[in-house]
Amino acid sequence: GETSDSFAIEESLKELAQLADTAGLMVVGSTYQKLASPNPRTYIGSGKVAEIKSAIRAFEVETVIFDDELSPGQLRNLEKAFGGDVRVCDRTALILDIFNQRAATHEAALQASLRLFVALAQMEYQLPRLTKMWTHLERQAGGKVKGMGEKQIEVDKRILRTQIGVLKKELESVRKHRKQYRNRRFSVPVPVVSLVGYTNAGKSTLLNQLTGANVLSEDRLFATLDPTTRRVQMKNGSEFLLTDTVGFIQKLPTTLVAAFRATLEEISESSLLVHVVDISHPLAEQQIEAVEKVLAELDVSEIPKLMVWNKVDKVTDPEKIKLEAERREDIVSISALTGEGLLEFCNAVQEKLKDSMVPVEAFVP
Numbered sequence: 001g002e003t004s005d006s007f008a009i010e011e012s013l014k015e016l017a018q019l020a021d022t023a024g025l026m027v028v029g030s031t032y033q034k035l036a037s038p039n040p041r042t043y044i045g046s047g048k049v050a051e052i053k054s055a056i057r058a059f060e061v062e063t064v065i066f067d068d069e070l071s072p073g074q075l076r077n078l079e080k081a082f083g084g085d086v087r088v089c090d091r092t093a094l095i096l097d098i099f100n101q102r103a104a105t106h107e108a109a110l111q112a113s114l115r116l117f118v119a120l121a122q123m124e125y126q127l128p129r130l131t132k133m134w135t136h137l138e139r140q141a142g143g144k145v146k147g148m149g150e151k152q153i154e155v156d157k158r159i160l161r162t163q164i165g166v167l168k169k170e171l172e173s174v175r176k177h178r179k180q181y182r183n184r185r186f187s188v189p190v191p192v193v194s195l196v197g198y199t200n201a202g203k204s205t206l207l208n209q210l211t212g213a214n215v216l217s218e219d220r221l222f223a224t225l226d227p228t229t230r231r232v233q234m235k236n237g238s239e240f241l242l243t244d245t246v247g248f249i250q251k252l253p254t255t256l257v258a259a260f261r262a263t264l265e266e267i268s269e270s271s272l273l274v275h276v277v278d279i280s281h282p283l284a285e286q287q288i289e290a291v292e293k294v295l296a297e298l299d300v301s302e303i304p305k306l307m308v309w310n311k312v313d314k315v316t317d318p319e320k321i322k323l324e325a326e327r328r329e330d331i332v333s334i335s336a337l338t339g340e341g342l343l344e345f346c347n348a349v350q351e352k353l354k355d356s357m358v359p360v361e362a363f364v365p
């Protein structure tokens, strides 16, 4: 195919490798194949299956991860083809794994809701696959136990649905609780600024830089209440709450987009969205698009936005980037690492907030 096409595939695989690394796996290699259409049985062609199989033996591979979502049948066939204890999974399953790990270590405030939505997404992912598994077992048994599988499917589905129902209720109560907390927060009329952006764009670095820098101060009491939100106070006395959100990635599975809404809900109550971009990344343009796509699904078009081109210290021609940012409206270029442009950033935030100030009365519950 075209070179740019291959480039996008390679970048996506690089991201998949990073995800695998985050999940604690050691990546020994990656490969891809271009087919007119995926093989319905094994997704990849038989030659590729053989090639991967020999790599599995050579490197004692335990897990094979596919960048696209595999059907339950393809998963099963690939596992059978690779043999032994090799685990085959797709991007969705890998992301769920990571969120599961994260949910176990994440800060108290987000812990409960994160864990719930991961469990929920996992169950919703399992539900359609359950039927396939039992149909398969039944066929294996040669029809001797006909009907038994069907009954089992119904039982399993009922159990899963009950669990999903319980989780949804719990999630709802966590949401209510957080909403009450937000309402209390709003009784003090401090505008909320949400950082959004692609994973690795530099959101948490920016949050830490701003609240650690001497121009600004951090309200420690507040930090202990909600570790992902900080009070940023400017020298001129004005202040705003800066809050970090979950990082976005490309090809977010649809089941997760729905689940993400729960944690991203707070975005819709912000006075300003700051979209942090890693401008040094070769696929910055695509990452911007991926974030904007998720934002579009969140229905936040009314909220003012400011774009931040981060990591200007890393680009080959920083002057060109800075000029381009200045030329365009609503963009500031910074380096969260070196601190360059942070004051300009804060001023831009202040300027934006001025336009969107909500009267104090509106915040009183």
Ligand code: GDP
Residues within 6 Å of the ligand: 197, 198, 199, 200, 201, 202, 203, 204, 205, 206, 247, 310, 311, 312, 313, 314, 334, 335, 336, 337, 338
């Ligand atoms: P997040 O996922 O958006 O929260 O991203 P992080 O804040 O964790 O940053 C991801 C990586 O980029 C880290 O290794 C940071 O040190 C690095 N980083 C963040 N900002 C900058 C920057 O302005 N310049 C450079 N060179 N690296 C940065």
